Amino acid sequence: MRVRFWATVAVVAAVMIGLVVAPARGAATLTQVTGFGSNPGALRMFSYVPTGLPAGRPLVVALHGCTQNATGYYTGSGWGKYADLYRAALIVPEQTSANNALSCFNWFTAGDIARGQGEALSIRQMVAYAVATYGSDPARVYVTGLSAGGAMTAVMLAAYPDVFAAGAVIAGLPYNCGTICQYQAVSRTPAQWGDLVRAAYPGYSGPRPRVAIWHGTADSTVVPANATELRDQWTNVHGLPATPTATTTLPGGTVQENYGTAVQLNRVPGLGHGTPVDPGGAEDQCGTTGAYFLASICSSFHIARFWGLTVSTPPPSSTPPPSSTPPPADPECVRASNYAHTVAGRARQAGGYTYANGSNQAMGLWNVLITNGLRRTGDNYYVLCQS
Numbered sequence: 001m002r003v004r005f006w007a008t009v010a011v012v013a014a015v016m017i018g019l020v021v022a023p024a025r026g027a028a029t030l031t032q033v034t035g036f037g038s039n040p041g042a043l044r045m046f047s048y049v050p051t052g053l054p055a056g057r058p059l060v061v062a063l064h065g066c067t068q069n070a071t072g073y074y075t076g077s078g079w080g081k082y083a084d085l086y087r088a089a090l091i092v093p094e095q096t097s098a099n100n101a102l103s104c105f106n107w108f109t110a111g112d113i114a115r116g117q118g119e120a121l122s123i124r125q126m127v128a129y130a131v132a133t134y135g136s137d138p139a140r141v142y143v144t145g146l147s148a149g150g151a152m153t154a155v156m157l158a159a160y161p162d163v164f165a166a167g168a169v170i171a172g173l174p175y176n177c178g179t180i181c182q183y184q185a186v187s188r189t190p191a192q193w194g195d196l197v198r199a200a201y202p203g204y205s206g207p208r209p210r211v212a213i214w215h216g217t218a219d220s221t222v223v224p225a226n227a228t229e230l231r232d233q234w235t236n237v238h239g240l241p242a243t244p245t246a247t248t249t250l251p252g253g254t255v256q257e258n259y260g261t262a263v264q265l266n267r268v269p270g271l272g273h274g275t276p277v278d279p280g281g282a283e284d285q286c287g288t289t290g291a292y293f294l295a296s297i298c299s300s301f302h303i304a305r306f307w308g309l310t311v312s313t314p315p316p317s318s319t320p321p322p323s324s325t326p327p328p329a330d331p332e333c334v335r336a337s338n339y340a341h342t343v344a345g346r347a348r349q350a351g352g353y354t355y356a357n358g359s360n361q362a363m364g365l366w367n368v369l370i371t372n373g374l375r376r377t378g379d380n381y382y383v384l385c386q387s
Contacts, residue, residue, distance in 0.1 A: 078286025
């Protein structure tokens with residue numbers, strides 16, 4: 001175990017996250033995994049794999065905040081519900097007080113946010129274990145987290161763009177911004193923010209993960225300016241202007257700004273510091289309210305939708321709406337190589353990888369050896385066939 005002294009950092013981190021007070025949802029099914037790798041960050045791994053989950057399904061990594069643990073975040077965030085509903089495996093890494101007095105992921109420590117080192121590498125090893133053990137689709141790996149977990153989400157997206165197809169940062173911070181960001185805006189240009197991400201994996205020229213940002217407008221713990229800085233960082237990384245291409249209002253007044261299909265910013269009105277949840281039984285309801293799980297809107301559902309996991313729902317607002325031409329009845333699942341799908345106009349090729357038209361789901365390398373099934377659900381809108 002690594003024993004660290006965080007005299008200054010503990011004060012900064014102390015107010016970031018509170019304890020979960022809700023009862024655990026299906027805690028017996030969230031199982032600790034050992035032996036997943038060398039684990040240089042000395043983290044704990046917990047996983048939830050729905051019964052009968054076939055190989056080739058997506059994988060979601062969910063990162064808790066300070067003073068929280070894996071079971072609490074699994075319970076409060078609602079990701080267990082969506083793992084069942086959308087047939088995905090779930091990994092919930094857990095920090096320890098031996099690493100950080102408040103059990104915060106060390107998003108501010110150089111040795112833990114660099115590719116191939118510390119806690120970032122431990123989380124990467126958990127993903128590799130899940131792909132090998134559960135048969136998770138390596139082209140559909142996603143990461144999200146709250147506060148310190150949100151900051152670590154940005155770390156994983158920056159350090160491992162070849163591993164994650166997309167992510168979602170909730171009440172978090174830009175990659176490699178330092179602890180000062182938490183309480184005040186930091187004056188950097190979009191290019192300077194983007195350069196920090198590019199420096200996390202020098203020489204990388206492949207596709208970058210799509211990023212959703214969620215932040216409460218009344219957050220006094222991690223100031224809302226961080227949402228704007230995150231927007232500037234990731235639009236620059238994707239080569240996009242920091243001007244939304246579409247803006248819509250979600251239930252409850254959340255303002256959603258889309259920057260092409262790559263970056264999305266959600267501002268939740270009047271929300272303080274926490275994960276937005278909306279307990280209930282509807283598909284778009286989730287979670288359990290408690291400290292830092294705040295009743296407003298089910299962010300996990302909308303994140304899953306942005307990632308393309310909710311194939312039965314309409315596409316994100318950044319995607320042009322389907323034309324009036326209806327999709328064919330009971331559309332057939334067309335299986336072909338990624339090359340053939342691209343030539344036929346069902347998918348597009350970008351940076352050596354293939355993405356389904358409309359849903360933008362990652363399909364792996366663009367070549368004749370990788371085969372996927374695509375189903376048409378709208379005009380030029382395709383989703384990966386359910387296994």
